[in-house]
Amino acid sequence: MLRTALTVSLSLTLAAPTTAQDLLLYKFEGACTNEVINYAPFGLGNGTLQVGVGTGFAPGYVGEALGGGNTFTNVRNLVLTGWDPSVDPITTNLTLALWARQATNVTTTPSYFCGMDNSGFRLFTSGAAGNGVYLRSTGSALPDLLLPDTVTNFVALAATNWVHLAVTIDGGTGTAIWYVNGSSVLTVPGYTGLNISGPGEFVVGGYAITGDSSHHVDEFLLSRRLYTAAEIALLANGTRAGVGTYTSGSTTQCNSGVVTIDTVGGRPAIGNLTHGIRITAAAPSLWLLLYGETRCTFAGSLPLPLAGATLLPQLNGCTILADAPILLSGFTTGPGAPAIVPLPITATTPMGAWAWCQALTIQLGSNAIAMSDGLAISVGN
Secondary structure, eight states: OOOOOOOOBSOOOOOOOSOTTEEEEEOOOOTTSSEEOBOOTTSOOOEEEEOSSTTSEEEOSSSEEEOOOBTTTTBOOEEEOOOOTTTSOBOSEEEEEEEEEESSOOOSSOEEEEEOSSSOOEEEESGGGTTSEEEEOTTSSOOOEEEOTTTOOHHHHHTTSOEEEEEEEETTTTEEEEEETTEEEEEEOSOOOOOBOOSSOOEESSBTTTBOOOEEEEEEEEESSOOOHHHHHHHTTSOOOEEEEEOTTOOSOTTTTSEEEEEESSOOBTTOTTOEEEEEESSSEEEEEEEESOSSEETTTEESSEEGGGTOGGGTTOEEOSOOSEEEEEEEOBTTBOEEEEOOOOTTSOTTOEEEEEEEEEETTTOOEEEOOEEEEEOBO
């Protein structure tokens, strides 16, 4: 994992994010809470897991995945994304990508990867898709888009292996491209009418409240940006780098907003030596950084989230959200002078490495304690 040497610095090169049009990037890590972290840097908030079978999670392509349900027994695990296209439509470009593997046998009943009511926007295999894949939106101008099983027998591929599936739609040229395992397999020209704008909440792991999924899903990406063929190949040959925040149900952190934590230097991508963690306090303060590799247990035994007073009376009202096998400390003079903890991602850092972090500050003079929300860092392409 991220055992990179950490030291304190006052500045770090900033890099402009390149994924500002991503809406969703789910990795389904941390199978100990129903908060599904969204790693799209300027996307929606976090999703909410509704468990219909098992724990809702399964072994994934990388780490953990959204566990598949069963179309025979009408059960599913859903992630409510909070995305309502009538409020935030997609009308220019679309990229949708995911890893999938069969959880239970797929027959003639459709197995849905994602979808929503009203507009009918959904992605599925079996049923009308046969053994191929269908992108359908019967309630809008978006035409049906089929990857036929004569081109790719998706059901057979996903029966025993993880399969990377992606589709891009260029709203300018009207060209749609299907990709399987990083390679383009079908181009559909003259595809017009991209307008996903119907009301309702988009969900992952099924089709709203009516359709089930027989597939595990991992590394789910939805973007308004048209990903290139090279970028799709990267998605299919690793894991997407990302940063997300989380609360694990802690709605009121102690002195909320007094201390915040985020990252600088661009995405935590392999080879990004300028990446770092930024701690911003509202007043001159001592700071501590909890840096670990899980958001499920503290010290290997205490379940997270953990009431801070369990450890120290001074942490009453605080919620601990990250393990802390590494505890760093320093001083910040307050607003305008954040503490920067360099976290360079070297070329030898393992793809799919994780870090879960949280900041604590003690204000000088008053000794008032504050804690930030959690910060999740995932290393990838």
